[in-house]
Amino acid sequence: MEERKTVQLKKDEFSIREYIKTNLGKGKVSKVRIEYTPVGEKIIVSTNKPGLVIGKKGEKIEELTSVLKKRFKLENPHIEIDEIKKVEFDAQLIADEIALTLERMGPLKFKVISYRVLQRIVGAGALGVEIKLSGKLPSSRAKTWRFAQGLLKKTGDPAKVVDKAQAVANTKPGVVGISVSILSPDAILLDKVDINGALLTKVRSNRASVMIEKELEKEKESVKKEKKVSQEIKETKKAKIKTNKPIEGDIKND
Template structure:
């Protein structure tokens, strides 16, 4: 019984997430999380454009709250907005931007579109980035193109701090799959050793003594 209830909750959460994405518009939000509290449901939306979601005088939030009540049978939904101040480190936002550019400009410019996003992410200070495109891409013998720069952990505990996302671009020649992985400069790596400036200074002084 508990297992069925859990499955239903997960299905409902996914349906709510997909609806909010359509309501807000592609490329305007990153994550949607649902938390259940004694007083109702908390819908946490992460976005780099909170103004578009809130609307003038909060009208958009009010409209979305009413829809969630009626369409998804939520008793007392409360929407919380989390602003993303550095969208370059958010894999979902960057993935959606690539998808939108491919749909608008066409897949013939996939290299310039991807390199532009890659450069933007790295210039913002990311430690590493990997972008993969697969599908109907012109002039591509291989089905998948990989664009990467910097350091990116792929295995072990350190790989868990890499932000990953995927999306699809519906272009005239066909569907293009997009995957983005970003290692933020704020990520804490368990296998990383940091030496303080003070300790480094002491070590240099000791080396001088032995010379």
């Protein structure tokens, strides 16, 4: 019985998410989270256009709340808006944007659309991006095209921080599947090492001072060696002069 209840609960949650996304429109909602509290059900809608989701004087929110009560039999649903400030790092919004552009402009310009979106995401500061388009592009046979740039983790725990999403574009030649993966700059990677800038400058200044001290010591040693060599040369010259000086007894005998 518990398993059936869990399965039914997950099915209801999925249908609620799909209804909210289709009702508000493609490209307006990224994620829909459902949390259960003692007061009622809290539904958090992540979007980059909160004004369109809320509506004039909260009309759309009220309409959604009444539908959730009647159709999905929720006791006390409470809808909250989570505004997405950086659209370029949200994979679902990017996938929906590509799908809408393909439906409007057609699949013939899929390369231009993909490269523009890719450059925009990388320019915003993303560490890695991957865009996959599957469908009749542009030939009559289905084919998969891949556009990628930067670092993107594929396996292990680091792959969990990659934001992934899928979307579907209904074009005249056929359906086009879109898959987007984005690694945002805020993602926490286990193999990433962050260095404190102030500490780094301090270490560099200390290293520079140590190098200067070493150079000064080398100069002092070289000056000492030069003095020693010059002193030795003077002593050798004096010794040669003493050895070459004639003796008085020898001169008289001559």
